Amino acid sequence: MFATWVAEVWDRLDRPKELAIVEFGAGKGSLAKAMLDALRTERPLLYDAARSVLVECSAAMRSHASTKLGEHSERVEIVAALAPEIFETTTVVVSNEFVDALPVHAARVSDSGEVEELYVTADADGGFTGAFDRPSTGRIAEYAERFVPQVRSGRPFAFEVGLDALDWVNGITRAQHVRAVLTVDYGDVAARVAGPQRPEGTLRAMRGRLPVKDVVGSLFEADMTADVNFEVLASTAIANGWVPRELETQANWLCRMGAIERVASAASASIAERLAMKTLLAPGGLGDRLRVLEMSADCPASG
Numbered sequence: 001m002f003a004t005w006v007a008e009v010w011d012r013l014d015r016p017k018e019l020a021i022v023e024f025g026a027g028k029g030s031l032a033k034a035m036l037d038a039l040r041t042e043r044p045l046l047y048d049a050a051r052s053v054l055v056e057c058s059a060a061m062r063s064h065a066s067t068k069l070g071e072h073s074e075r076v077e078i079v080a081a082l083a084p085e086i087f088e089t090t091t092v093v094v095s096n097e098f099v100d101a102l103p104v105h106a107a108r109v110s111d112s113g114e115v116e117e118l119y120v121t122a123d124a125d126g127g128f129t130g131a132f133d134r135p136s137t138g139r140i141a142e143y144a145e146r147f148v149p150q151v152r153s154g155r156p157f158a159f160e161v162g163l164d165a166l167d168w169v170n171g172i173t174r175a176q177h178v179r180a181v182l183t184v185d186y187g188d189v190a191a192r193v194a195g196p197q198r199p200e201g202t203l204r205a206m207r208g209r210l211p212v213k214d215v216v217g218s219l220f221e222a223d224m225t226a227d228v229n230f231e232v233l234a235s236t237a238i239a240n241g242w243v244p245r246e247l248e249t250q251a252n253w254l255c256r257m258g259a260i261e262r263v264a265s266a267a268s269a270s271i272a273e274r275l276a277m278k279t280l281l282a283p284g285g286l287g288d289r290l291r292v293l294e295m296s297a298d299c300p301a302s303g
């Protein structure tokens, strides 16, 4: 369905001769491979025009991706980082579970109503201790004013400050040749991820698929994540002249893109594929937890 979306954007842009498909946080390259496989069979002209750029900071993941994408290697580039100013051709940006992996500042509104930041100290015994103090940068208070509901309500709560997410979306929506963005992640609108109704915030850590209670104590041992505040992405894009679609669940997005018809009519869909699709579409399933945001540089996004 990502390939279908890319093809829709390419058509809408009058089929430019070259199209860079940049995927941030590409992991092992599974999504890029699925997209290129689909484009090769279903949209060969676009496949010829496409260049797939995988941005992945982990060397191990880059190596997996390089093996996985071997058959498409002529049109694939795998890089550790990408500065938005180097986008040179018409570009679409995609990401799946990337923004929630970006670092956040952990903050809180204290009992006295002040915005404070969590600092971590390395103890002599090798452990870690957290303590709140004045924010390390004025950007934290600015972010809280813009994106954290009820930050001045006087009610105490913890929240996360996604300055890296803000800088990422600002960079790509300011880059001249980037025309559309499709991002899928855990998170929601601002009121559901930050504010007094989420008193503990959303920062969490998992080790071996199990939640870890002491997030600070588990530094360097557990996988940390925080829900994406999609307001940050959408309103930053709007400020740069972009048009976001309304935030939707992944299940809704898949249905809108025609996933059900596609699986139903695919003679080759295996039982496993049909069950996987059911997991994504069933009410209360994974597809209800993930959110999809489509944004377009100059005209309302598809649909």
Ligand SMILES: C[S@@+](CC[C@H](N)C(=O)[O-])C[C@H]1O[C@@H](n2cnc3c(N)ncnc32)[C@H](O)[C@@H]1O
Pocket (backbone or CB within 6 Å): 024, 025, 026, 027, 028, 031, 055, 056, 057, 058, 061, 080, 081, 095, 096, 097, 098, 101, 102
């Ligand atoms: C949760 S994984 C998702 C991987 C893949 N997109 C998927 O859906 O399976 C997040 C990925 O983002 C990568 N990542 C995190 N921060 C990054 C950054 N600043 N630049 C590039 N990749 C990053 C991680 O190494 C990891 O592979």
